[in-house]
Amino acid sequence: MTRIAGEVVIAAPVEAVFDLVADERNEPRYNPRIARAEKVSAGPVEAGARFVAQPKGMGARGEMTLEIVEYDRPHRLHNVVRSSYLRVDGTLDFDEVEGGTRLRWDWDMSLVGPMRVLSPVLALVGPRWERRNWVGLKTYVESRPDGRRD
Numbered sequence: 001m002t003r004i005a006g007e008v009v010i011a012a013p014v015e016a017v018f019d020l021v022a023d024e025r026n027e028p029r030y031n032p033r034i035a036r037a038e039k040v041s042a043g044p045v046e047a048g049a050r051f052v053a054q055p056k057g058m059g060a061r062g063e064m065t066l067e068i069v070e071y072d073r074p075h076r077l078h079n080v081v082r083s084s085y086l087r088v089d090g091t092l093d094f095d096e097v098e099g100g101t102r103l104r105w106d107w108d109m110s111l112v113g114p115m116r117v118l119s120p121v122l123a124l125v126g127p128r129w130e131r132r133n134w135v136g137l138k139t140y141v142e143s144r145p146d147g148r149r150d
Helices: 014-022 024-030 111-144
Strands: 001-010 034-039 049-053 064-072 078-081 086-097 098-109
Touching: 001 111, 014 024, 014 078, 014 086, 014 098, 014 111, 024 034, 024 049, 024 111, 098 111
Parallel strands: none
Antiparallel strands: 001 098, 034 049, 049 064, 064 078, 078 086, 086 098
């Protein structure tokens, strides 16, 4: 298992950042590695909500399911992600700070099946990829002059 943690400060209100991140359907807007994401459960985005996301270049075999296990708006999300090659269990914490929102991520990630042999690579590139994801969110949010989230 690989632990990946980090943080970024985003110049936007904590509620806006939380709501954008909690709805997985928004991820393709700020993460260039995600081709599409859709909500597959009924009801609002809250604990128990489930999504399916497809990484670019992986087709249907790369599909990942994400379930929100804990939803404490606007402070904390606990998500579990599963795919044929990856398991992720972790939290996102959102704190109001001077100038916006501090977003902290803390993931336990593991490759499974035949991909397990690449676990040392995940430990090396995973933190960089994850940071790039959240810096992409920061860039997306801060580039919106009207502060809208679509």
